[in-house]
Amino acid sequence: MPHVYMLRCADGSYYVGSTRDLQKRLQQHATGLGSRYTSSRMPVELVWSQETETIPQAYALEKQVQGWSRAKREALIADQWDVIVKRSRRRGGRPPGG
Known part of the structure; x- marks a missing residue:
């Protein structure tokens, strides 16, 4: 199922993303392969996530929370x-x- 998630980075900033596979994506972030933003602010910690029914819903919620x-x-x-x-x-x- 698609998820929207928020990470707290080592510098105290937040990163909001969406994914089809939350565990795989978290592993990517933990190893520095998740995004350019988080790879320079490691370690990161999952602080919130929400499962959605569809990918478009996840993407829309991601954009909303990013704002x-x-x-x-x-x-x-x-x-x-x-x-x-x-x-x-x-x-x-x-x-x-x-």
Whole structure:
């Protein structure tokens, strides 16, 4: 099944990716073959993952999370959905769409 995942790099930054095979991809990251970004920031640690039903869903979620602030990513890791919702509101306190 496809997955979206987030790694914490040795420098404290986060890397968000998606894959068809999570265990294989994590092994690639651990050996420095996962991506140019993570290979220069090793070691890396899996801090969050989400299984999806389809590859397009995984890719869309990957792109969404990549666009999030550090605070929203950390709320996702901590499973603090109330913080994510709060940080998703538009400036001025209005919820999106109204």
